[in-house]
Amino acid sequence: MxxxxxxxxxxxxxxxxxxxxxxxxxxxxxxxxxxxxxxxxxxxxxxxxxxxxxxxxxSRTGVIGVLVADFEPFSTEILKGVSTALHGQSYDLLAYSGSRHGDTAGWERRSLSRLSGTLIDGVIMVTPTVVNAVSEVPIVAIDPHTGPADLPTVESDSFGGAREAVAYLIGLGHVRIGYIAGRPDLRSSIARDAGYRSALSDAGLPVDQSLIGVGRYEQDIAREAAVALLSRPDRPTAIFAANDLSALAIMQVAAEFGLDVPGDLSVVGFDDVPEASQSFPALTTVRQPMQRLGAAAVGMLTTLMRGESLEHTHRRLPTRLITRATTARPRV
Structure with a gap:
């Protein structure tokens, strides 16, 4: 039975x-x-x-839920950090992807209505599509939506990381630097865009809007933006991508166009997912501490679940540029 x-x-x-x-x-x-x-x-x-x-x-389940839009490299690394942080604690982990039901906007609300109050004691939302979400359990957001949110949040220094990446390309001698942006509704994407522009401004270089495409952090969409940039007769000599999946898509398109990376085109990503070091050539990227983001979110969430107040409701973790084989001085 x-x-x-x-x-x-x-x-x-x-x-x-x-x-x-x-x-x-x-x-x-x-x-x-x-x-x-x-x-x-x-x-x-x-x-x-x-x-x-x-x-x-x-009056509790002993389960922490992690809601993700999809199980892609970024969210997978977050989950690793959450799992490690929960090791030895009295909580189980439930990873839930609830966005693949037609329109992905507001998937968190649908997921929370299914899970909160019955299956989970608290929830971590990764790259949410909403500013706030109502739930019977405590919530912490990683890589939060833009806008005035009341949710406790954890994120990386996207502005500083992007500015460092573009400044590095400028230091190599690049002046036509393209940019493939992320999801425009996320604070991380807005901050990376601002970092890109700040580095150009600091170097006295103009921002050419025609060199900016939108990849939404998705490989297929980033690929379309890369095709548009690399099809130009005055194509950029370097491209900074808002995440590694977009950077890897740029490298694929460059190879199809017969362009050598980094000889004809330098590429820099953002995240440092495992695929970045395994690509050929290995990707230069901005490393954000994805597993630490997950662990920090666990610390904040378990504090809330104990009924205690957070000393800080927002945490921003530092990033670091990792130089590998996809960047070089531009050919004269």
């Missing part, structure tokens, strides 16, 4: 599924007699082994 379900409990107790849900989660609207009947069936059928019943008994 399989494990008892909430429907089994409802049938045996002679109540609706919603009544069972309210009973096991300690919500209002269930009489004492009904609650006793539901709980008797829960124990008789062994439903107490489920996470939902456990949450009723202890």
């Amino acid at each position: 399989g494990r008892a379900t909430i429907h089994d409990v409802a049938r045996a107790a002679g109540v609706s599924v919603s009544t069972v849900s309210k009973a096991v989660n300690g919500r209002y609207g269930v009489s004492g007699a009904t609650l006793d009947r539901v709980m008797q069936v829960v124990h008789e059928l062994g439903y107490e082994s489920s996470l939902i019943a456990s949450s009723m008994r202890a």
Whole structure:
């Protein structure tokens, strides 16, 4: 016989599924007699082994949820950091991708409605599409959405990292430097754009809007932007990409155009995902401490879950330029 379900409990107790849900989660609207009947069936059928019943008994599930739009390299590294930080603690980890149901905007709200209050005690949202999200459990956001948010957040120094990357290219002698931006609704993308512009301004170089494309942090979209930049007769001699997936797409397009990297085109990314060092040539990139971002979010979230206040509701971690084989002085 399989494990008892909430429907089994409802049938045996002679109540609706919603009544069972309210009973096991300690919500209002269930009489004492009904609650006793539901709980008797829960124990008789062994439903107490489920996470939902456990949450009723202890008012908690012992599970931290991490909501991601997709399991791509950045979010995977975040998850590694979360998992490491939870090692030895009394929490399990639930990684959940809830954006692949048509329109991806607001996927966090749909996911939270499914998970909070029943399966998880707290949640970490990675690159959210919303400024704020209402939940029955504490929330921390990594790489937050732009706008006035009340959520505690963790992010990297995107502005400083981007400025350092572009300044490095300028130091090599590049003056026509393209840029493929990230998701325009995220603070990280806005900050990297500002860092790109700041480095050019500091060097007395104009910002050429025609050399700026949008990749939205997605490889396929970045590829289209790279094709547009490298098809120009006055193509840039270097391109800075807002993330490594976009930088790798640039390198693929350059190879298809017969361009040598870094001889004909220098490329710099942002993130330092594992694929960056494994590419050929190995990618020069800005390393953001992705696993540390995950660990920092865990520290903030568990503090909130204990009912304590955060000393700082926002944390920004430093970045570092990692020079490899995709950058060189421009050919004269």
